Amino acid sequence: MSFGAGSRDILVSVDQAIQSISTARSCVLLVGPGLSKDLGIDNALDTVVKTANAPVTNTASNVLCAISSYCGQLLSVPNSPVRDMIAELVADQHVVRVYTDDVHMSMLYPTNANTAHITDIESRTVCIHGQVARFVCNMCTAKSQLTQAALFKAMNNKHVSCGVCGTIGALATNSKSTDCKFVPDVLCAQKNERMALEMAQSDAATPIDLLLVLGATNVSESWSAISSVLSLTATQTLVVGQIERVPQALVDEKTRVV
Numbered sequence: 001m002s003f004g005a006g007s008r009d010i011l012v013s014v015d016q017a018i019q020s021i022s023t024a025r026s027c028v029l030l031v032g033p034g035l036s037k038d039l040g041i042d043n044a045l046d047t048v049v050k051t052a053n054a055p056v057t058n059t060a061s062n063v064l065c066a067i068s069s070y071c072g073q074l075l076s077v078p079n080s081p082v083r084d085m086i087a088e089l090v091a092d093q094h095v096v097r098v099y100t101d102d103v104h105m106s107m108l109y110p111t112n113a114n115t116a117h118i119t120d121i122e123s124r125t126v127c128i129h130g131q132v133a134r135f136v137c138n139m140c141t142a143k144s145q146l147t148q149a150a151l152f153k154a155m156n157n158k159h160v161s162c163g164v165c166g167t168i169g170a171l172a173t174n175s176k177s178t179d180c181k182f183v184p185d186v187l188c189a190q191k192n193e194r195m196a197l198e199m200a201q202s203d204a205a206t207p208i209d210l211l212l213v214l215g216a217t218n219v220s221e222s223w224s225a226i227s228s229v230l231s232l233t234a235t236q237t238l239v240v241g242q243i244e245r246v247p248q249a250l251v252d253e254k255t256r257v258v
Contacts, residue, residue, distance in 0.1 A: 010238055017212060017240045021094060024210035028203060028234070030227055031100040034215035097203055098125040099196060099230070101223040102215060128196045128222050135171055135182045137162040146184065193222040200229045208234040 012020070021027055134143040135150065142164035144150070150160050154171035160182055161168045169181025211234035213227065231237050 010236070012238045012240060017238050020210060020236070020238055021212065024094060026096050026206075026208055027094050027210040027212055028096050028208050028230055029098045029100075030211060030213045030216075030223075030230065031098065031102050032213070032215040032217060032219045032223060033102050034217035095124065096208070097199070099128060099200065099223075099226055100125060101128045101220055126196045126199050128193055128220065128226065135160070135184050137165060137167055138178075138181050138183065139167045140165040144182075196222065197226055197229065200226045204229050204233045206233075209236070210234065211237040213237065213239045 135146050136143050140162065142162055144160075144163055150171065153160050157170070159168050160171050162182070167181050171182040172180035172184070208230060211227075211230050216239060219227075
């Protein structure tokens with residue numbers, strides 16, 4: 001698979017990728033939908049987002065019921081060294097941006113790391129397709145994490161609360177509901193794809209030292225378009241294979257460093 005004409009596309013191991021990242025002046029992560037699958041995370045949300053994402057923002061789709069069956073599985077995934085790797089890279093200013101077509105990306109973020117790191121990486125992450133990961137307060141428009149606890153309350157007709165303005169009320173099953181004080185936050189695929197492409201064009205205006213590609217299987221046309229734009233000015237493009245080896249490889253790497 002070629003990711004563009006302006007860079008050298010090299011298939012590397014996880015260990016080689018780690019070594020390259022440590023010496024890169026700037027790095028952009030391009031994450032395909034294969035990452036969470038290879039790490040054993042349930043892929044049920046893929047179908048929901050790709051087939052129902054746009055209609056969900058316009059019609060009465062029961063978003064909460066669609067994700068309730070596997071929400072517990074996603075949140076119970078043990079902390080992975082992949083999360084630590086991404087958080088550390090962002091904290092060290094290695095990663096300029098994270099583009100992802102993996103709707104489970106938020107589940108890979110550290111849950112026990114410094115809050116500033118989580119905020120930083122979230123601010124640098126561009127989702128090519130939407131994620132059902134937050135709910136919005138209709139009173140102050142603040143977004144809160146759609147945790148397993150919040151989902152459980154919603155499915156049992158119990159109220160959730162806004163951590164910003166203190167509003168308490170029901171969480172709707174339809175993102176366009178006007179009767180409830182909270183609604184699911186589902187990004188519109190078409191708008192987000194356009195925004196992601198524009199962001200990639202902006203990032204590509206400044207030469208990228210390293211473009212690191214993870215989980216590049218069954219990617220969308222939008223993902224391919226973004227990868228082409230980014231690779232045009234990337235000095236080097238590394239495509240990482242055997243994602244299932246990432247956790248142990250990172251553990252080994254950290255052991256060698258220590």
